[in-house]
Amino acid sequence: MRMGLERAGWRVAFANDICEKKREMYEKHFGVSSHFSLGDIHKLLPDAVPTVDLATASFPCTDLSNAGGRAGLSGKQSSAYWGLIDILGKLGERRPKVVLLENVTAFLSSHKGQDFRMAMEALNSLGYSVDPFVINAESFVPQSRDRLFVVARLNPDSLPATEVAEPAVFYQDHLRPRKLAEFILDNPQIHWDLRKMPPLPKRAYDLRAIIEDLDDTDPAWWSQQRAEYLFQQMAPSHKQAAEAMIAGDTIRYGTVFRRMRNKRSTAEMRRDGIAGCLRTPKGGSARQILFVAGRGSYRARLLTAREHARLMGADDFKMDCPLNQAIFGFGDAVCVPVVEWIARHYLNPLFAEISESTIAA
Numbered sequence: 400m401r402m403g404l405e406r407a408g409w410r411v412a413f414a415n416d417i418c419e420k421k422r423e424m425y426e427k428h429f430g431v432s433s434h435f436s437l438g439d440i441h442k443l444l445p446d447a448v449p450t451v452d453l454a455t456a457s458f459p460c461t462d463l464s465n466a467g468g469r470a471g472l473s474g475k476q477s478s479a480y481w482g483l484i485d486i487l488g489k490l491g492e493r494r495p496k497v498v499l500l501e502n503v504t505a506f507l508s509s510h511k512g513q514d515f516r517m518a519m520e521a522l523n524s525l526g527y528s529v530d531p532f533v534i535n536a537e538s539f540v541p542q543s544r545d546r547l548f549v550v551a552r553l554n555p556d557s558l559p560a561t562e563v564a565e566p567a568v569f570y571q572d573h574l575r576p577r578k579l580a581e582f583i584l585d586n587p588q589i590h591w592d593l594r595k596m597p598p599l600p601k602r603a604y605d606l607r608a609i610i611e612d613l614d615d616t617d618p619a620w621w622s623q624q625r626a627e628y629l630f631q632q633m634a635p636s637h638k639q640a641a642e643a644m645i646a647g648d649t650i651r652y653g654t655v656f657r658r659m660r661n662k663r664s665t666a667e668m669r670r671d672g673i674a675g676c677l678r679t680p681k682g683g684s685a686r687q688i689l690f691v692a693g694r695g696s697y698r699a700r701l702l703t704a705r706e707h708a709r710l711m712g713a714d715d716f717k718m719d720c721p722l723n724q725a726i727f728g729f730g731d732a733v734c735v736p737v738v739e740w741i742a743r744h745y746l747n748p749l750f751a752e753i754s755e756s757t758i759a760a
Contacts, residue, residue, distance in 0.1 A: 400455050400501075401429070402713055403738025407747060412449045415440055417479075420720075424728045428717040440482035445489040452750065454495040456483045457733055458502065484521045494525065496753060497746065498551040501733050504533055506547050512582060519549070519589045527551035528592035531583075532574035538599040539736035541606045542674045542710040546737070547579075550745060552592055573598060596744055605672030606652050609709035610689070619700045626699040629655065629688065632666040640670055644692035654702070655688040674702070674710055679730040680723050704729075712736040 401411045415436045416422060422437050436447060458479040487494055500518075507515050519529045529551045536544035571580035574596055583591060613619055621629075633641060633655075644651045653670040668690055669675050678685040689706075691698045704725035708716040712735035718725055 400457065400733045400738055402716075403733065403735045404453075404455075404742055406735070406739045407742030409453070409742060409746075412451050415443060420724055421728055421731070424718070424720060424724065427719055440479050440486065443482065443486055445486060445491075445493075448486060448490065448493075450493045451495050453497050453499065453746065454483075454487070455499045455501070456480070457500075457731075458483065480518060481521075484525070487525055494553060496553045497749065498522065498527060498549075498553075499741070499746070500549040500551070502547055504545050504547045507531075507579060507582060512585075515582070516586060516589070519586075522549075522551045523590045526554045528590040530592050530594055531579060532596070533576055533579060534574060534599065534737050534741070536712075536734040536737050537673055538602055539740070540710055540712050540734060541602065541604065541609060541672060542677060542734070543669075544676045544734055546733070548741065550594075550741075550749070552749065594745065594749075599740070606654070606674055607672070609706055610652060611703050611705055613700075613703075619703060621699045626697065629666050629690070629699050630697065632657070632664060634660070634665050634667060637666065637668045641668060641690065641692060641697070644670065644690075645695060645697050647693045650691060650693040653690040653692075655690050655699070656685070657688075677707060677710060677726070677730045680726045685730070686726060702726075 401414070404411065411434070413434050413436070414425070415438070416425075417437070417439050419437065422435055425435060426432070436443065487498070506518075509515065519531075522529055529549055531547060531549045533545060533547050536542050536546070569580075570583050570593065571577050572595075575583070575593075583589075583593070630638065630641060641653070644653065651670070652672075653668045654674045655666050655668045656675055657664050657666055659665070666688075675687060677687065680686045687702050689700055689702050701722065702710075704718050704720070704722055707725055707729040708714060708718065711729050711732050713729070713732070720728075
């Protein structure tokens with residue numbers, strides 16, 4: 400989040416996370432600073448938070464995602480959202496003009512929409528109007544990573560609440576898919592403030608461009624026996640595709656996740672030049688595997704820490720940590736060029752408008 404905002408001209412004044420390992424990665428890249436507050440957001444004191452224009456939050460998705468227990472915003476980790484709401488309320492007149500939220504798209508359907516509804520109404524109660532939209536990182540990097548963003552603007556007195564009387568398709572566009580458009584239509588009590596945004600860019604490179612050129616003897620490569628085991632775990636259609644890759648005249652790349660299908664561990668490969676969504680390594684199955692094949696042979700290994708960084712648009716991120724720590728950190732992060740795009744095409748124009756309205760007043 401910080402890297403994306405800084406690329407668009409912002410300066411970060413405060414950061415908070417409960418995870419010591421994340422602070423360790425943060426400070427190895429950005430340097431040790433007094434603005435990082437390590438601890439539970441529920442215990443954060445308002446006096447510790449500086450007066451800023453923008454607050455961002457990527458609260459844990461564990462209880463919202465399909466891979467989690469779907470406990471929702473009452474879950475142990477995703478309830479960190481209420482810590483954010485509490486601290487915003489306690490800031491009073493120092494409340495930031497804009498809040499940017501980021502989470503998985505399953506947030507929209509958690510508890511049949513009740514969690515997202517309560518979250519938006521909580522922001523409304525603090526004087527914010529809200530604008531949700533969905534961006535897939537694959538427009539910027541070769542990673543399929545759908546994320547739900549919300550921009551909340553404080554007291555836009557000149558902008559009335561959206562009159563939701565049009566068909567849902569009226570709100571449906573490249574950043575607001577039908578499911579989100581229908582949610583907006585079905586919840587006219589929420590103070591919406593929907594803005595039009597330009598088309599997303601077209602990604603200029605595929606998976607091949609982010610792969611590290613490791614020597615054949617590098618220990619990261621799996622043994623042939625282990626690679627063979629992965630190959631045999633593939634579902635029939637995926638194995639057929641792998642065989643076609645092996646028989647090809649050129650070297651091709653795919654990424655593999657192991658998933659439980661019918662109570663069996665099954666390897667499923669993506670071969671469209673895009674990696675699957677990076678996730679945190681809980682239990683091992685979330686670690687993404689690189690499958691390289693062609694000219695009669697194949698190899699396999701885990702994606703490296705540097706490849707994880709590149710898939711998040713953080714190519715030059717400084718790292719000196721174990722692979723699992725890097726996977727955890729980047730799996731929980733926000734794609735850098737996505738944040739930069741939001742800042743340049745939404746936040747910066749919005750703050751220009753806010754400044755103009757303040758001057759006019």
